[in-house]
Amino acid sequence: MKATCPRFRRRLAGAIAAVTLTLVAAMAGCASASDDAAPESDGKTVVSLLYAGGLDNVRELVESTYDDIEIDFQASTRTEFTSTTERQLLNGQGNDILFANQPSGIVAEHAADLSAYDFSTRYQASIMSSIKSDGRALFLPLPSNYRGVVVNATLLEQAGVVDRPQTVQELLDALRAAQEQGLGTAESGAVIGIDQSDASNLGHLLAGAAVPGFLGTVEGESWFLSFQEGEAGFGGEWLPTLGLFSALVDEGLLDVSRIDGTRNVVRQDDLVARMAAGELAAAFGTLELLNEIEAASQGYDFDLLPYPGDEAGERGWVATYPLSYMALNKELEEPGNEARLDASLRVLELLSTPEGQRALMRDTRTAGSYLNNFESAAVGGTGVGQALGDGYLYFDRFDADVAAQMGARMLDVMKGSATAEEALAELNRFCEEGPQSAAESHVLVGSVAEDVLLSDYDVRRRETALGNLVADAVAEASGAPIALVNSGGIRESLYKGDVYSDDIARVAPIANEIVVVEVSGRTLLDTLRNSVSALYYKGFPMGRFLQVSGLQMEVRVDASAEQADVPARAEVVSVRLADGSVVEEDGRYTVAVNAYLCGSAGYADGAGDGYTMLNLYSPETAPLAEDVELVDETGMTYADALGAYFERHRDVNVSPSVEGRIVMEGAPS
Known part of the structure; x- marks a missing residue:
């Protein structure tokens, strides 16, 4: 196992x-x-x-x-x-x-x-x-990907890095050189990214980065066998790897806000586009990521390197695990x-x-199969190809639960909310007390009468029962007559029957604060127009689409206008309040939104979903909103609002439904 x-x-x-x-x-x-x-x-x-x-x-x-x-x-x-x-x-x-x-x-x-x-x-x-x-x-294993570090060889050569980085120090020096010369830097100044940055994949990344200096050694294998028997925990031997990622963030080489959920970005496609355009010098990723980048490349040469060793002379390793x-x-x-x-x-x-x-x-989007004698994708000519040819392939044996905890603790270190030592202590506590902690967090909060589903990203395209539930919860918790909820913050379904606290945490996992603002009718209408400005029915839909409470709006959609990089054409035809009255441009309205839309993460690199008309917090990335007044910073998140909603409705089976709050005329069914 x-x-x-x-x-x-x-x-x-x-x-x-x-x-x-x-x-x-x-x-x-x-x-x-x-x-x-x-x-x-x-x-x-x-x-x-x-x-x-x-x-x-x-x-x-x-x-x-x-x-x-x-x-x-x-x-x-x-x-x-x-x-x-x-x-x-x-x-x-x-x-x-x-x-x-x-x-x-x-x-x-x-x-x-x-x-x-x-x-x-x-x-x-x-x-x-x-x-x-x-x-x-x-069980049968699904295919896997070879994992390492994708680098823009052209940019690194322009930065004076002629040879492939072989050690962690050489990789850091190469990234620093690129940053100093403004080569492959994003708007934030970062020069390296991470693909598939959910907690589990981050944990597998941490394990992969630990292979050359530890897990791939005799001492590391001995530690792992002892770990399997419960006789060893995460100790000081993991500090160098945690220190690497902490250094990347501390020096501005890696933008942690793009991987911790505070920015609602389409990570894989976004990363491919940025790497292909020379806007990043490197990314922790896979052979498949390399292939996608090369297919979209704008005249750059790329390479996939194995995870580098800590010391000169150590061989780099390639990591893999079944998807x-x-x-x-x-x-x-x-x-x-x-x-x-x-x-x-x-x-x-x-x-x-x-x-x-x-x-x-x-x-x-994987590149390697575990079938016997299967001919996997060619890796010749890459740094990974050389490592594989020499037999330096490591099968990551950490399961998803442990990997997810490793990733979460790595994020704590990267964001500065914990030291490396504290993160490892917390990881060991999870290994010791994880089930009990899970039981304590698994608290019954209420029930739903029927499945309340998120299916095929529908919450990002149209009114849904789940979206109405979250919007109503935000309105009730904030006391605002109108609530606007960005659908990118709604991630999972609820199923018929009991609802637990961890169900809610998965429905709304992003910790953006709910704020109450007073806005002009003109700004409210502009906000709703932005909501429907990035509708995709064939491509991946954006998370800026708003689910609403206290409003009814009609939208006319021309889906035929949609192309690969052009959304469907959508026009807000009318907006009315719950009492049926029309929203007037010169009126004043109290609205609950979240701080992310108001610029708490800025508006660079697609953050804030384009809601610059609500900007309260980021004058450095967009002009501050002229007719938006902050009424209350509630300290609550969507998950908090949902928990409070179920508590107030504990005596009934909550039964949200689609009510015609958002009428999408002409939209595909």
């Missing part, structure tokens, strides 16, 4: 006994409930699955290969999709094919044994042995599910072929 904190595992049973662990939704979308009979669509057997991202190539491959199978697929907004799978399994609504961040936990309890099936033997023995449970093959794991819901083995079982096994068999792996790799 992958390495969880051992003491964490030993305490898990007691924590579950102390509290009914109904895990929260980490994905959007709705699962197909399991029926005794096989679901059918036009005579086809439907195989349901839910994954954090699009699987269009997989669906096309399956349905073109098997004319009697249809894929029922729902996408999510995040990479952390295990909790939704677990929540659905506990509620008896599990999908046929399950995806999990780690090959353990509740998903493992509901996974069928695949050991007897030929396709489970097609994967590399080393990884299969590491993820087996009591000798059983419950996810897939399993078969063992419910399908029950009588009456024969058709779904047969169809699901055929899907897994197909995905365990080179053709299936290539479809997965296209969908997940």
Whole structure:
């Protein structure tokens, strides 16, 4: 099994006994409930699955290969999709094919044994042995990516860096040289970025950076084996790696506001564009990131380097870990599910072929497969290629829970809210007391009558029940008659039944403060126009779209105008208050928004979602708003407002709905 904190595992049973662990939704979308009979669509057997991202190539491959199978697929907004799978399994609504961040936990309890099936033997023995449970093959690994440091070789050469950086010090010196000469610098002055910067991926980045100087050594392997047995914790040997990332932020080489949730940016696409345009000199990332950057490059040469060592002469290492794991819901083995079982096994068999792996790799933007004798993407000519040729590949064995904690603690150090020593102590505390802490934070706050779903980013395109719930909660908590909630701050679904504090934390994970302002009608109308100024129905939608409370507005949409870099054309036709009166340009209105829209993170690099008409906090990035008056800084976040809302409505099943607050005439359904 992958390495969880051992003491964490030993305490898990007691924590579950102390509290009914109904895990929260980490994905959007709705699962197909399991029926005794096989679901059918036009005579086809439907195989349901839910994954954090699009699987269009997989669906096309399956349905073109098997004319009697249809894929029922729902996408999510995040990479952390295990909790939704677990929540659905506990509620008896599990999908046929399950995806999990780690090959353990509740998903493992509901996974069928695949050991007897030929396709489970097609994967590399080393990884299969590491993820087996009591000798059983419950999971299959999805493809992976080679991870290292992508550098703009052209810019570094212009900065006087001729040779590839081989050590951490050489990498820091190269970045400093680029920054000093203004080469590859963003508006913030930063010269290096990070891709896929959720907490789990940040933790895996931390582990990868620790490989050359520690984890890849004999001492590091000994430490890891002791860690697995609960006989070692995170100590001083991790300080150099934490110090590296702290130094990057302290010197302005890395902009932490782009990776800690305070800026609502489309990280992967945004990073590709900035690297390709020479606006960053480097990025911690993957081979696939390198390929995307090179495809979009504007005349620059790029390289992917292994993670550098601490000392001269140390070889750099390439890190890798499966993007996810897939399993078969063992419910399908029950009588009456024969058709779904047969169809699901055929899907897994197909995905365990080179053709299936290539479809997965296209969908997940990965570059390496764990199938035996699979020919992965070419890496020749890169620094990573040389490291791989010399056998310097490290399979990251930390599971998603530990990696997420590592990433969160790394962010604490980078933001200056904890010292490296304090961060490591907190990480060790998690390994010792994690389940109990999770139980204490898993507090019942209320209930919802039906699923309140975020599906296919709909909250960023139209009025939704979930958006109305958050907007109403903000209005109630702030006391303002009008509330405007940026949809980029709404990240997860709520499912029918009990709602817990950690459910709310996932729905609204970003800690931007709610503020109450008094604005002119003209500014209110400009704010609402900005809300619909970046609507994408084919491309990835922006988070600036506002969910509203206390207003009703009509918007006319021309979706035909949308292009790759041009949003649909949208015009605000009318705006009325809750009493039906029209918003007047010379009127004054009290509105609850959040400080992010008012410039608390500035408006550089896309921060603030373009709401410069509300600017109260950032005169250095945009003119201050002339007719916006700050009424109250509430100290509350969206999550706080939701918690208070459920507390006030504890005696009822909350039942938000779409009410016609935002009418989108001409918008695609």
